[in-house]
Amino acid sequence: MAFDPIVLPDGPYSKFKRNDGLKTSDRSIYIAYTGGTIGMKKTDDGYVPEPGYLEEVMSNIPNFSADDMPSYTINEYDPLLDSSQMNPSNWMQIAYDIFNVYHDYDGFVVIHGTDTMAFTASALSFLLENLDKPVVVTGSQIPLAETFNDGVFNLLGAIQLAADYSIPEVMLYFDHHAMRGNRTQKLSAWDLDAFESGFFPNLVTQCVTTLVRDDLILDPPTGTFAVTADVSDINVVLIHLYPGISGDFVERALDDSTIEGAVILAYGTGNGPVGDDDFMSALTDANNRGVVLVDATQTHQGLVNLDEYGASLKDAGCVSAKDMTAEAALAKLIYLLAKGYSIDYVKDMIPQNMIGELGSV
Numbered sequence: 001m002a003f004d005p006i007v008l009p010d011g012p013y014s015k016f017k018r019n020d021g022l023k024t025s026d027r028s029i030y031i032a033y034t035g036g037t038i039g040m041k042k043t044d045d046g047y048v049p050e051p052g053y054l055e056e057v058m059s060n061i062p063n064f065s066a067d068d069m070p071s072y073t074i075n076e077y078d079p080l081l082d083s084s085q086m087n088p089s090n091w092m093q094i095a096y097d098i099f100n101v102y103h104d105y106d107g108f109v110v111i112h113g114t115d116t117m118a119f120t121a122s123a124l125s126f127l128l129e130n131l132d133k134p135v136v137v138t139g140s141q142i143p144l145a146e147t148f149n150d151g152v153f154n155l156l157g158a159i160q161l162a163a164d165y166s167i168p169e170v171m172l173y174f175d176h177h178a179m180r181g182n183r184t185q186k187l188s189a190w191d192l193d194a195f196e197s198g199f200f201p202n203l204v205t206q207c208v209t210t211l212v213r214d215d216l217i218l219d220p221p222t223g224t225f226a227v228t229a230d231v232s233d234i235n236v237v238l239i240h241l242y243p244g245i246s247g248d249f250v251e252r253a254l255d256d257s258t259i260e261g262a263v264i265l266a267y268g269t270g271n272g273p274v275g276d277d278d279f280m281s282a283l284t285d286a287n288n289r290g291v292v293l294v295d296a297t298q299t300h301q302g303l304v305n306l307d308e309y310g311a312s313l314k315d316a317g318c319v320s321a322k323d324m325t326a327e328a329a330l331a332k333l334i335y336l337l338a339k340g341y342s343i344d345y346v347k348d349m350i351p352q353n354m355i356g357e358l359g360s361v
Ligand SMILES: NC(=O)C[C@H](N)C(=O)O
Pocket: 035, 036, 037, 038, 081, 082, 083, 084, 112, 113, 114, 115, 116, 139, 140, 141, 142
């Protein structure tokens, strides 16, 4: 009995796949190595960041120097940081670092600890204005030096994505998926599939082949790439609501004249104890002093709707973060304040999509 031959379709087409005739090995990638578990060394006191160690381990893994890899330059930061020690001035260091070499490379990889990776990815998406090259943030749960580890695939995948695709976005690459950076949250300190992209599909899935959601990728910018906001000294706070939170606590949390904004991590669709007069007046007073109050949801898949109930945090002056993650809401608020915009403009912009941080498909 004769069988018709199986005709395989051409591989999935992506308009972001670079097709200028160059090979992957002709491309060059810049790697900003900030720290994180991926490059740590095992010692009697546990894992520690060790200068030079990540590159040493990489040089013993043939894949990183294979013929079909792009060339890459690694800028190892000094000191290497566990990401739990990072603050907005570290975001600026990464942003300026990329800015300084932007025209010399095809794409960028940021090696970073997982703990605050979603905050950094969110912040970079705002800080790197008019980005038209891929910036892929990655790290791992287990150090690359361990025999069984997730760093090999994460780092190889991030480097190849930055080399082969011209996706003009800050992405977070983990466990074979690239997610929009400002949609991500760290969900697990245990699973190798540690991040999720809440209300938004993954942008890229790497299986036997690479599947790119062309329909979701941001349009290339029309303006010139720039880093114009310095968020290092912007003072905002994040207040996570919990049953029993007192007005006194909120008042003290906001009682600092340098505070310019606050993200209120509220329940469900943005709810809080609106019947508590002390709580509401602590917020109202801050709002009257010019502190921008942003109501974001503490759920991982939620949409703030301040008009759903008769009384809401809107009565205290809060503006809705809609479906933004806490990480994105904080980063966006800091960024908008750093731009020096008026309070009214910042409040207007929070619920409006700027760089893919909100809106569902
Ligand atoms: N897996 C990791 O990278 C966790 C580490 N504590 C960090 O965030 O730097």
